[in-house]
Amino acid sequence: MGCCASTERSVTASRASRWRSTGIVAMRDCKLKVFPSEVIDLERSVRTLDLSHNKIVDIPVDINKLSNMQRLILADNLIERLPQNIGKLQSIKNLILDGNHISSLPDELGLLVRLEKLSLSRNLLSSLPETIGSLRNLLLLDVSNNKLKVLPESIGSCFSLEELQASGNSIEELPSSICNLIHLKSLCLNNNNLNQIPQNLLKECKSLQNISLHDNPISMEQFQQLEGFEDFESRRRKKFDKQLDSNVMINSSGLDEGVDL
Structure with missing residues (x-):
């Protein structure tokens, strides 16, 4: 027994030393x-x-x-x-x-000012704290497959955000502040309850290359009538062509067409 205990302590100490180094x-x-x-x-x-x-x-x-x-x-x-x-x-x-x-997040989450990636998919979130807007260095936010009905207005203050994944929720409308996300490249909102998106989204979010709106009430005709659609379409095609030119090998389920309605 003494030998086994000594060996276990030795292994634990060695592991701790490795972690520390x-x-x-x-x-x-x-x-x-x-x-x-x-x-x-x-x-x-x-x-x-x-x-x-x-x-x-x-x-x-x-x-x-x-x-x-x-x-x-x-x-x-x-x-x-x-x-x-x-x-x-x-x-x-x-x-x-x-x-x-x-099911909920503390307001203190907003104190993590160096945060670049926050991934919370497959939880039970019904809301996000307004303090999330303090995450000015956030590049990726994944809240897909939760129970969200809205996104907080403060999300428009996450100025560095490049990718927002919120598929698989019950979101009915997007806050107008989302148009402030000028670095946003990808917006995934599949399987929600959206029947419209902010009118200035494509006009203001000039980095946007991909929007995925599969299984929402919104129609392609509504989307195409948004101001800035032509410029968005040009960016989408340029990205797609670059993928083909680079011989990017991806299966059909991963092929990013840019707009999925």
Whole structure:
């Protein structure tokens, strides 16, 4: 028994030493039910933490000790809520929480001002906090397959946003502020309840190359009548032609035609 205990301590110490030296903690598919306390003990050493595909329910309050963490991946767990002090993770750039049971987000999410990628698909979100507009460095927001009926007006303040994925919700209209997203390249809104989109969307969002509106009440005729449609169509075709010229090999389900109604 003493020998086994000694060996286990040695293995644990060796693992902790490796994590500390690399800054990378990867514990995918480890059947974890609780957030490992030994990770919290590493504090500022952790830069990437991947605990995806486990059965973790709670994120500990003292996660704020991981103050240098840049990537937090907790996809496919049983997490129901985020702690309020998650806003203290000031170094974080990628936050991946797909496939959990999260129904709401704390206002403190808006304090993650360095965040570039926020992925929350396959959760139970019925709304997004207005503070999301404080994420001025956000490049990608994925809230697909939730229970959203609206997007907050403040989303128009996410000025760096390039990709917005919100398919598989119950969204009935888009906030007019979405027209402020001048860097937006891809907008995916399949399987919602949209019967119109803001009139100035194509005119103001001059970087937009792809809009996907499959399974919405809106018609192609409505879309084509929007001001700026011709310029959008030109960008879409240019992108498509560039893909063909580069011999991009993708299957038919991944072929981006730009407009899907």
